[in-house]
Amino acid sequence: MQVNTHLQQLQGNYLFTEIVNRTEAYKATHPEQRLLRLGVGDVTLPLPQPIIHAMHQAVEELAHEDTFRGYGPEEGYIWLRQAIIDNDYQPLGIDLSTDEVFISDGAGSDLGNLSELFGRNNRVGILEPTYPAYLDTSAMAGREVVFLPCTAENHFVPELPKEQVDLIYLCYPNNPTGATLTHAQLAQWVDYAREHHSIIIFDAAYESFIEDSDVPHSIYEIKGADEVAIEVRSYSKSAGFTAVRCGYTVVPKKTGLQAMWLRRQCTKFNGASYIAQRGAMASYSPEGKAGAQANLAYYKQTADILLTGLRKMGYQVFGGKNAPYIWCRVPKGYDSWSFFDHLLNTCQVVCTPGVGFGKSGEGYVRFSAFSKREDCEEALKRLKSLAHSKNL
């Protein structure tokens, strides 16, 4: 038996482990201190009542003979796929058919598994800094990776690749930088993909944070994108589903990949939980939408408080608008990890070191608007006294 040597040789991703280790070590020696966790990339507000109600109903249906159901369609229930088209795409003027929409147990699974559609000998373009899964998934498949650096100089939107890349992972609004693309910028990538016969895997997990009209909600707002783009979305951030597990992926027929993805899913996936799909469906009712919007408004306000507060103190900050993440340049004399340590030791503030997302992330830390409001406000207070003493 031969193992997958690409997977075997892949190093562990130690970013979050290392954060936990350093935080725990601090807590052990300073048990009296309250830590302010501003690194959280996970929702913290309870689910809206209409979604809770729908999931209770779904659970109850499974308790009775006349309403019990077993396996659902691997690609998801038709009512949810239709609701997605009606609510998430039709208003944008995008035409999709239900068999181009695939319900999953979350964007994380799809972003990993989509890799199976492609042969090994594809060159992959990856924004850098990056959500680690794109890179790790490409490495597991043994593919060559071309990094596309995102820096303050290019406003965290990289230049088009100079060499041929066959697969491109784009995540906008971006994790971790909080950057967004305009329609014109995204159109350049679609044009590139069309010219180079590439496929764009568009991770739209943070789409619900978009407020500006010039930021596209879907890559299919760009003409011709349905020939070259797969779009991955999630209810994790839009409806707070990180524990519930539900997302979806659009694979247009014009990409030539729809039948292959259906075959993949029918073979290796038995459908998303019925309870989760009922919950997702409820997020499209007027009451469900209102509840989800209220939660989103809260996170958006937290982002604004963080962004404004940090900027006032003189920090150079990016993102935080149309995105839940604030990407903050560390003061001179620090790098990502030493500034992380500094904030932990002097303010008991836990952030995420930017270098953990790749070497272009060096010199930054990420703050998250999913963190508790009172932690953010208290953190800003503590940072303020620090700013004074450190003359930022």
Next chain:
Amino acid sequence: MQVNTHLQQLQGNYLFTEIVNRTEAYKATHPEQRLLRLGVGDVTLPLPQPIIHAMHQAVEELAHEDTFRGYGPEEGYIWLRQAIIDNDYQPLGIDLSTDEVFISDGAGSDLGNLSELFGRNNRVGILEPTYPAYLDTSAMAGREVVFLPCTAENHFVPELPKEQVDLIYLCYPNNPTGATLTHAQLAQWVDYAREHHSIIIFDAAYESFIEDSDVPHSIYEIKGADEVAIEVRSYSKSAGFTAVRCGYTVVPKKTGLQAMWLRRQCTKFNGASYIAQRGAMASYSPEGKAGAQANLAYYKQTADILLTGLRKMGYQVFGGKNAPYIWCRVPKGYDSWSFFDHLLNTCQVVCTPGVGFGKSGEGYVRFSAFSKREDCEEALKRLKSLAHSKNL
């Protein structure tokens, strides 16, 4: 961009589509007839109350700030992994550590995704007839497949492969034949794998149907199996979770694959639904166990009624004991599909043609004990009159 040509070239699996098409065509021309569906491979009884209660509680936790939770561990909650060890393995004298147990959204996902642990150049041994996913997954990875025919002559337990096979999918109690292995028979496969440095992927989805003491519940009952075997289990049949989605996979450290599987799951999976995991946990409470056992007892009795009824009429039947499936030889002059048509047209009985599971399945049909009891009893009545007239 190059597609995965192995996936692209894979033919559709038309078994269940073809069954639906023929059944619908019959219904269209005979709208007055009630069809008796004996092909169902999916549970039909409602979930036990203690499991329903636990899932309601989990949903409610997500509704309140003080009990809300987001992402869980990718490998599953520690309380569920410990309960699995305490309830499913400790009583069998099997020692496992919690980091060898991985919770998933169902056996279907794991049986597909485990393929990623291995390099392309492995030869795969697959029992034939087979659950189609083993074969399709191997084909998608571009691996050479060696079929191991299961026939009445070998009691549906194939001979050990004459040539080297590197990966072996074993499913016992078997789908579709309903065959089981004794400890001694399973030990031969473990010995083969140890000698040939192969890995056995042991699909134990129907483990909860085992009643005979000589049929192993886990491959780890065999000494040395923890060096060569991965075991995949599901709550789908044991607790009726086909809509809920939860299962687990054991990857012992001694296989050398545990760290790789953890890395794979942490990259491409964001954990099973919290609600599903709480439901699975409740299946281990005394009340949950009693409820699940009551459902299983019902299916087991249905299997016995079918097996006994068919045997009395002179059909040559296999399985149906320690397994939910009855594998029935078709009468002389028929093949799988013509007997399927015959039953549909004369008795309005829907079964599953054996040839759909591979060519060694030709000459058989599969009946399922998950079918409704009244449908089974009525089907036996209709078959009886048929048996008389056809002199089986």
